[in-house]
Amino acid sequence: MSCGCQSTEKPCSGEPAPEKEPCGCKDGYEANESGAERESCGCHGGCASEKQEAEGCGCHAAQVAETAPLPEREPCGCHGGCGTAARAELVQHSLKLEYFTVGWNIVEGVVSIAAALAAGSVALLGFGIDSFVETTSGLVLIWRLRAEKNARDHEEIERLDQRAHKLVGLSLFLLAAYVAFDAVHALIAGERPEPSAVGIGITTLSLTMMWWLARAKKRAALGLGSKALEADSFQTTACFWLSLITLAGIGLNAALGWWWADPAAALVMTWFLVAEGRQAWRGEDCGCA
Numbered sequence: 001m002s003c004g005c006q007s008t009e010k011p012c013s014g015e016p017a018p019e020k021e022p023c024g025c026k027d028g029y030e031a032n033e034s035g036a037e038r039e040s041c042g043c044h045g046g047c048a049s050e051k052q053e054a055e056g057c058g059c060h061a062a063q064v065a066e067t068a069p070l071p072e073r074e075p076c077g078c079h080g081g082c083g084t085a086a087r088a089e090l091v092q093h094s095l096k097l098e099y100f101t102v103g104w105n106i107v108e109g110v111v112s113i114a115a116a117l118a119a120g121s122v123a124l125l126g127f128g129i130d131s132f133v134e135t136t137s138g139l140v141l142i143w144r145l146r147a148e149k150n151a152r153d154h155e156e157i158e159r160l161d162q163r164a165h166k167l168v169g170l171s172l173f174l175l176a177a178y179v180a181f182d183a184v185h186a187l188i189a190g191e192r193p194e195p196s197a198v199g200i201g202i203t204t205l206s207l208t209m210m211w212w213l214a215r216a217k218k219r220a221a222l223g224l225g226s227k228a229l230e231a232d233s234f235q236t237t238a239c240f241w242l243s244l245i246t247l248a249g250i251g252l253n254a255a256l257g258w259w260w261a262d263p264a265a266a267l268v269m270t271w272f273l274v275a276e277g278r279q280a281w282r283g284e285d286c287g288c289a
Contacts, residue, residue, distance in 0.1 A: 091145055100213070116199065
C-alpha cells in the first residue's frame with residue numbers, strides 16, 4: 001500500500017513517521033501509484049517528483065519570478081545614452097550642423113546686405129544683419145558643444161552660456177528696434193526700393209536651407225536631450241519665416257511694383273526678431289549636458 005502524501009498514514013517501511021515539514025509534502029512520503037492522493041504543498045521544495053510539482057504542487061512560476069532581479073535603469077534621463085559613444089556621435093553631428101549654419105549665415109549676410117544697399121531695401125537689410133546676429137548665436141552653441149565634448153566643468157559652461165545668450169538676445173532687440181524705425185521712415189517718406197533679383201535668389205535659397213537645418217537640429221536636440229540645441233532649432237525656424245517674409249516683400253515689389261510691401265515686410269519681421277531675442281535671453285540649457 002502506498003502512503004500517498006498524508007502525514008497521518010503509517011510509513012510504508014513500518015518505521016516511525018518523521019516530523020512533518022510545513023510544506024506538508026516531504027520527500028520521505030512517496031506518492032501513490034496514480035499520483036492523485038497528494039496534498040497541495042504550497043510552494044516548497046521536495047514535493048514528490050518535479051513532474052508532479054509542475055502539475056499540482058502549487059509552486060507557480062510567477063512566485064519564483066518575484067525573486068528575479070529587476071533590470072538596471074540607465075543612470076541618466078538624456079536620450080541616446082549619456083556618456084556613451086552614441087552621445088559622442090550626436091554631439092559631433094550637432095557640431096557639424098552648427099558649423100554649416102555659421103558658414104551659410106556669413107555668406108547669406110554678406111550677399112543680402114550688398115543687395116539691400118544696391119536696391120535700397122529695408123526688409124533685405126534687416127534680413128542681412130539678422131544673419132550676422134544668428135552667426136554669433138551659432139558660434140556660442142559651437143563653443144558650448146565643444147566644451148561638452150571636451151568634458152569641461154558644467155557649471156562654468158552654464159554661467160558663460162547664459163551671458164553669451166543674453167548678449168545675443170540684446171542684439172536681436174536692438175536689431176528689431178532699428179528695422180522698425182527704418183521701415184516706418186521708409187513708409188512715411190515714400191522711399192521706393194528697386195527690384196532685387198539677387199535678393200530674391202538669396203532668400204529663396206535660404207528658405208530651403210533653414211527648413212532643412214531646423215528639422216536636423218530638432219532631431220539632434222531630441223537625441224541629446226539638449227534644450228540649448230532645441231532653442232537654436234527654434235531660431236533656425238524663425239529664420240525660415242524671416243526668409244519667407246523678406247521674399248514676399250521684395251517679390252511683390254519686383255512683380256507688382258508694390259513698393260510699400262518691402263517696408264511692410266520689415267515691420268512684420270520685427271515680431272520674429274523680438275521672439276528670437278526673448279528665446280535667446282532666457283537661454284534655457286540641457287539639464288544633463
